[in-house]
Amino acid sequence: MKRADLQAIVASGFGDRGAARYVFVRARAGSTPEEVRAELAARALPHVVSIESNKPHAFAQLAFGPGGLRAIGLDDEELDTFPREFVQGMAHPERARVNGDRVDEWHLGRGGLDVLIAVFAGSDGAALALERAMLDGARHLERACEPLVASRLPDQTEHFGFRDGVSQPSILGVHGDPRGPERPVPTGEFVMGYENVYGQLPAAPSLSPARGVGLPESRVSPGRRDLGDGGAYLVLRKLEQDVFAWRAWLREASRPLAGYVADPEAYLGAKVVGRWASGAPLVTCPRADDPAHATKNDFDYDLDLSGLACPRGAHIRRTNPRGALPPSPPRSRAAVETRRLVRRGRPYGPPAGDAPDGEARGLVFVCLCANLARQFEFVQQTWVEGVKFDGGWSEDDPLVGARRAGADRFTIPRDPVRYAPRGLPRFVTARGGGYFFLPGMDRLRWLLGARG
Amino acid sequence: MVLPVDPPRVAELEAALAEVGVTVDDGARVFGDLSGLHFARLVVVPEGEDGRAWLALETNFDGELAPHLDELVARVVPRARAAFACCRGFSLDDPRGSLLAGRLPERAFYLGHQGLTVETIQNDREVKRALSDLLDDEIAGDPALLAEGADPRPVMRRLLERLARERPELRTGDLPRPLHDAGGFHARLWGIALFVVALVLAGAALHPSGAWIVVALLLAPVAALAVALGLAERRDAAEIRDQPIRHYTRDELDRLATIGLIEDGSPQNALTHLVTPKPGALRASLLRFVLWGVDQLGKYVYRYGSLGAIPTIHFARWVILDDGRLLFFSNYDGSWESYLGDFVDKANEGLTGVWSNTREFPPTKLLVFGGARQEERFKVWTRRNQLVTQVWYSAYPDLSVRNVHAAARLRELSVPTARRALAREWLGLL
Incomplete structure (x- = not known):
């Protein structure tokens, strides 16, 4: 198992890093895919950590919605190798019907979310500093909306006052010892390129050999080049709690x-x-x-x-x-x-006092899976x-x-x-919210690399 | 029933059905007042390789065919006149004859609540609702009912008295529930077993190795069949394995978009699915044999629901069209993803047994293994062959199969009892 190929969030919610910012980014109008790739490669990629990395005080994880993949140069034929749910996006009427969402109540992602940079740090200041280092002065990237800033509540509780995140599956090959008596769930339930509970490799996105130069042969789509290995789907939802x-x-x-x-x-x-x-x-x-x-x-x-x-x-x-x-x-x-599902969410907004205060608060629900329709x-x-x-x-x-x-x-x-x-x-x-593709580290480098 | 449609008129037929609308309420405007009708649908079966298309009408009804046909003629045909007028040779002067001519026998049929009529199901639902409301009312008047460990019988008595007084039209206690008599089925199984034993004994009596010879003779055709099947499966698998799991065509994506906005509108859903069997006599006979087996299981073994441990199917049937294609109708609870998940996780052998004989099905082993266990391939295959269910009706769209069974049990138990355990179970159903 290539642990260094998985972005670190697959293994951990970074409980020891008290601060988190979910930054939604898009390409500026008129920027070319080459420019967007180059800027992401220069500004964001160096801060993206894998499971095996030594984590600095502040670091990032990087994921793409369908619009983000288009912005870095994937075409329609390639997007169609992603699951329909992902290509449609969480705000699509069919997905909203499935998820029970009323998109007219959304503040976030009604028109889709292109790129997610999730920043984790030991302090709020450090998280903000890393966000600014990546985006201030960028010529081809811009914030699509205000970042979602996670807050800290005592004892791993959520706003209603209950401890959250107790039950988490442990992932075969990712988590050393299975925590508790539950047996670890096969890696392929969360990461493409590994066997899932049915003993099969999950379907994965791919490119034609001509376009995917430098990528290995796909093991699930014969004759094509693989884009999925080490990757997962990340679901983000902003859930407001009253x-x-x-x-x-x-x-x-x-x-x-x-x-x-x-x-x-x-x-x-x-x-x-x-x-x-x-x-x-x-x-x-x-x-x-x-x-x-x-x-x-x-x-x-x-x-x-x-x-x-x-x-x-x-x-x-x-x-x-x-x-x-x-x-x-x-x-x-x-x-x-x-x-x-593995859940990686955090609360946002200030803790509720005794009297209504008009503040918005809730949970940034984040989860990972390899099959959006079957799992999330x-x-x-x-x-x-x-x-x-x-x-x-x-x-x-x-x-x-x-x-x-x-x-x-x-x-x-x-x-x-x-x-x-x-x-x-x-x-x-x-x-609000969105579906994102969280590439494996190798594929992420390829996606952001210079190529023909 | 399937009524032939000339392919050039399919678009016109689709337009006529679209005029009716896709929701259960739309379906009720066509089918809602037919007596004893559980579920119904009108679906366009698109043109196959030999150029034949149909309008399919599925109805699941209580009682005899003749009065049901009368109602179809008197009510449904006039309301969907524009659709029926698209069918080749359909005579609006003799709709009865035209409908009868289109009758197709089902190859396999399953019913999740055998023996319960629409009337009973709707009665039971009202009994449940009324009793739940009465209990809420009693609690509001006397919160002491919420004390744990109390005797359940007084509150049960009180609720039943109120039900009888306030809702005298509702029926409680046992109602007739005719089930398929499994006796004949079991007798046939025993008959076959005894016949085999008799043959073996006769062989043993005639020759020292006679028993073995008889067994070998009996097993030879089975072994030959298994070998032929194994070879066919290896050929089929080689073709399938080289195809990517995903990738729908534009047409398929358009159809899925239509289906996506119809599905999951109520707690129940309809699935219409059309596939072409693999060529050859072997596959054709296996398909018919497995369908027969599924039909027998549905009739005689899973008489109280839960076909292959799937507790969510109200009615399902397979028919074989005149051009050989296999058409599947299902009326099920919950989401498509949940239904298909049950297929994969709980009933994969039976479904694989049927569909392994049809084209492009995920690779199988020995007819019933593999196949549907290849989860992603199987779901894509199902989606790819799914038809839009243009008009659909349910007489109890708010009830799951489990609701139907629970309400029937509640109604059966709704008679005065001195037994504490029964009274407790009864209250637990509210």
Whole structure:
């Protein structure tokens, strides 16, 4: 396995680098592909680190939307070797339909996003300095919009106050020891050029031999030159969180439970998320939070198929159902393994105080996969937005669902009578995003190199 | 039913169907008031290699053909007159005869909720809704119901009393549910097994090595078939392997764009899929044999749903057109990606068994292995051969197969009971 060929974000979210900026860049009008390539090669490429690099105080990762690939000289025939989802882009009506997005509510990427430079650094100042070093005075590149600046919240929490990012697949060959008892997921689920869960090489973009001079032969598209090896697809979504609506709903909707559970608001929040605020899963801690279980990921739903501990529609159960789905726990686990994502997101916006402050805040959701339709879009469409998920009637993800077509209910199974509040508000609103191709290091150098 | 269309009139036919519209509501304007109709669609089957095209009408209905035909003639034909008028030899004076002439037997048919009529399914849905609402109402009036560990029977009694009083039109308890009698199927299987054993015993009685000779004679044709198939598969695989996984043509991309804006509009979706079998008698007979097997499994083994562990298919059928092409209709729950994922992860052998006999299918081994497990190739192949479902109707577009089963169970259990466990299960369904 060529670890030095993978951009570092495949392996890590860089938790030790507190600052991150997501900078959206495009070519200036009139610049030629040669000029754009040369400038990216000179200004950005030296800061892009691989898994194996020693990471400096500030560094970058580089990814391209379809417009960015055109700007560096790929043609339509070559773009058509990328997945349809990628070429259409997240704002396309068909993708919006699949993902449950209302693009008219977006602030970011309605017209597509061309180039993403993600900057990570030990301090906000250093991140900004690197961004400016790359872009100030550039003649062929410009910022397409304001960068998204990540913020820091205590204890790896997100704005609603829950620990985030506990469950992450470990990737075969990338992560040394599998963390926890989950077996590592085959590399090809996240990186092109390696076998996926079906024991096959993922489809990958390619060029004709005449245009791809210097690239090796493609192993999945005979007679063509490979552009995919070491590369992944990166999904970025700006998800705005309405913390005050969330708190108000918890207060209101937990009222009928007063007297029947110890701490109604904490109980209701945990039922929605599937974990307590500390991160402790409901399956192992059904009655009360236990910080000793904060990062516990070694559990399954096979003894809780009815959802009495963790509701079937709870957020973490929808987004990773483990053994919960028919026809049986082992077959569920096998099917779920084909839908995994590695998440690399961070919160943005200031922490919420006690009173509404009019500030925008939320999550820069970032995930990686090798197959956008089978992994990211499936999870979003069928598990998060799917109103029939696991036998449901008309419910979407209670935490992040878009509440389409009357899906505004959440059922909490209890013995003997369930509690199923109606009229769930939308707590999370997608404000934009895009699909990007995150090339392997070799292919990135080739893409930005001087050539005929 | 399939009605022939002269290729020059296909565009006109498509326009006539487009006039109806692609949503379930549009479909309801054509099919909505037919009695006992579960699902229906009108699809243009484009011209094949020998130049024949059709208008396909799929209906899944309760009861007998004759009254259903009467309704098609009286209601559907007038409403889609412009479409039917495009069909060659379709007589608007004798639509019944024209429809009957176009009847095609299904080669394999599967139904995810055998024995439940539209009326029952819709009744059960209302029972579920009414009881859920009543329970919400009871909780609002008396939050103490939310206490855990209480006896489930009093609240169940109260809800059933209110249901009977407030919604007397809804039926509860057992309703007739005719299933295919699996007895004959099992008897045939036993018959074949006993016949084989008898042959072997007879052989043993006649000659010292007689049993082995009989076994060899029985296995010889199977072995010959496996060898012939293996050779054919090797030839087919060599052709496929040299093609890139992806790359749609412009036409295919245009069709996918149309399909993309139709699909996923409701919790249910329609798939219409058309492929050409590989040439030769071997493939033709294998295809018919596997379809027969799938049909038997659907009728007699998966009688309560979950064909090959896929819990999301309402109705599915395969038919073979007169020009040999294989047409597949499915009415399923959820997204295309989820349905195809189930094909790949949970039912790949059966589907590979059918489709391995058709052109450009991903390489297979021994008929049922490989094939659909080549996930990306299989999905691209399916997309490439998918047709636009121009007009589609569902009588219960808001119900998944699991909803139908859960509601039927709820209705069956909606009778007074002294058993705590049953009362608890019943409440759990709300």
